[in-house]
Amino acid sequence: VSSKEIVQQLIENSTTFRDKTEFAQDKYIKKKKKKYEAVITIVKPSTRILSTMYYAREPGKINHLRYDTLAQMLTLGNVHAGNKMIVMETCAGLVLGAVMERMGGYGTIIQMYPGGGPVRAATSCFGFPKHFFDNLHEFPLSKVESLLSGTFSTEALPSEPEGNALAEEESNGMSHEKQVTEEEPTTDAAMEVNQTEEQETMDISTKDVEFKENKEKEMKENVREKQRKQWERRKKLIETAALLRERNSDGLIVASKFHPTPLLLALLEFVAPSRPFVAYCQYKEPLLECYTRLRERGGVVNLKLSETWLRNYQVLPDRSHPKLTMSGGGGYLLSGITVVLDKDRSDSSPSEAMKMEEPSSKRCKVQDLHC
Structure with missing residues (x-):
C-alpha cells in the first residue's frame, strides 16, 4: 500500500475533514503525509547543511x-580565495x-x-577533493610560544626511509650469510648422524622458518612506515613554522572552548x-576581558563585540508571520582590524599615556594648579 492511498483512506474515513476550512484541510493533509510518507533526498554537503545538522x-x-x-x-x-588564513x-x-569551502582550494590555511x-570529523563530511588539502597546514599550540621567542627547533630529522631500508636489508643479509657459514659444519655432522629424523622434521621446520621470516618482514615494513610518517610530519611542521615566521597572514579566526584572550594575543603576532x-x-564575559586587554595592548582598531539575532519566519500565502519559537542565543563575536603596534606608546606608563591624550589647555590648567 502506497502512502498516497493511506492518506486518501484517512481523508475519506475522517468525519470532520469536510467541515474544516481550506487552511485546516491543507494542514491535516501535510501532517498525515509527513507521518506516512518517507522521502529521502540526497544533497551535496555544504556549510549551511552541516552547521544546521x-x-x-x-x-x-x-x-x-x-x-x-x-x-x-x-x-x-x-x-576568500587566495588568502593566507x-x-x-x-x-x-x-x-x-567552512573556510576551505569559501576559499575553494586556492590559498593557504x-x-x-x-x-x-587536529580533529577534523566535520571537515571530512564536506567531501572535498584531494587538492583542497594540499595547502592545508597544521601547527600545535604548544610550540607557538617557542616560535615567537625564537627558540623553536625540531629534533634531528631521520634520514629518508629508503636509505634506512636499504641499509637494514644489507646488514640483515650479511648477518644471515654469517649465520649460514657458521652453521654449515654443525649441520653436516647432524645430517650424518640423524638423516631420518631430519627428513621427518624438515617440513615442520621449513614452515616455522617461513612464518618467522614473514613476521620479521611485516615488522620491518611497519617500522619503515612509522619512520616515513614521522619524517613527513616533521617536514610539514618545519614548512608550517616557516609560513608563520613570515607574519603576513591575511586573517585570523578563533572559535575555541578555551579562553580567547591568550589565544588572540599570541596568534595576532602572525597576522599582517x-x-x-x-x-x-x-x-560574553571572556570576550569582554579580551576586548579590554586588546584596547590596553593596542595594535588593533575597530574593535566590536556583537551578538547575532536570528528569528525564523513562516512564509505561506496569506499567513506569513514570525514563528513563535526562536533560538535563544548563537554566541558572541569579537572582531577588529590589526594595525602596526606602537611599541613606544605601549611601553610608556599609564600616566604618560594620559598626559599625551589630554588637550594642551587642560594640561596647562593642571600644571597651574600644582604650582
Missing part, C-alpha cells in the same frame, strides 16, 4: 555555534571546513590545534597589519 543534534561538539554566527565569522574574517577552532572541524593532533580577525565564544 550539528546545531540541531550535537551542539556541544561545535560549542553551540549557530549557522548564522558562522556566516558572520566568514564575512568579518574576509575569507590562520584558523584555531575546537568545533570538530566545522569552521575549518594554517590550522592551530591543541593536544596531539590592516587584516581582520574574529573570535567566537559562547559566553
Whole structure:
C-alpha cells in the first residue's frame, strides 16, 4: 500500500475533514503525509547543511555555534580565495571546513590545534577533493610560544626511509650469510648422524622458518612506515613554522572552548597589519576581558563585540508571520582590524599615556594648579 492511498483512506474515513476550512484541510493533509510518507533526498554537503545538522543534534561538539554566527565569522574574517588564513577552532572541524569551502582550494590555511593532533570529523563530511588539502597546514599550540621567542627547533630529522631500508636489508643479509657459514659444519655432522629424523622434521621446520621470516618482514615494513610518517610530519611542521615566521597572514579566526584572550594575543603576532580577525565564544564575559586587554595592548582598531539575532519566519500565502519559537542565543563575536603596534606608546606608563591624550589647555590648567 502506497502512502498516497493511506492518506486518501484517512481523508475519506475522517468525519470532520469536510467541515474544516481550506487552511485546516491543507494542514491535516501535510501532517498525515509527513507521518506516512518517507522521502529521502540526497544533497551535496555544504556549510549551511552541516552547521544546521550539528546545531540541531550535537551542539556541544561545535560549542553551540549557530549557522548564522558562522556566516558572520566568514564575512568579518574576509575569507576568500587566495588568502593566507590562520584558523584555531575546537568545533570538530566545522569552521575549518567552512573556510576551505569559501576559499575553494586556492590559498593557504594554517590550522592551530591543541593536544596531539587536529580533529577534523566535520571537515571530512564536506567531501572535498584531494587538492583542497594540499595547502592545508597544521601547527600545535604548544610550540607557538617557542616560535615567537625564537627558540623553536625540531629534533634531528631521520634520514629518508629508503636509505634506512636499504641499509637494514644489507646488514640483515650479511648477518644471515654469517649465520649460514657458521652453521654449515654443525649441520653436516647432524645430517650424518640423524638423516631420518631430519627428513621427518624438515617440513615442520621449513614452515616455522617461513612464518618467522614473514613476521620479521611485516615488522620491518611497519617500522619503515612509522619512520616515513614521522619524517613527513616533521617536514610539514618545519614548512608550517616557516609560513608563520613570515607574519603576513591575511586573517585570523578563533572559535575555541578555551579562553580567547591568550589565544588572540599570541596568534595576532602572525597576522599582517590592516587584516581582520574574529573570535567566537559562547559566553560574553571572556570576550569582554579580551576586548579590554586588546584596547590596553593596542595594535588593533575597530574593535566590536556583537551578538547575532536570528528569528525564523513562516512564509505561506496569506499567513506569513514570525514563528513563535526562536533560538535563544548563537554566541558572541569579537572582531577588529590589526594595525602596526606602537611599541613606544605601549611601553610608556599609564600616566604618560594620559598626559599625551589630554588637550594642551587642560594640561596647562593642571600644571597651574600644582604650582
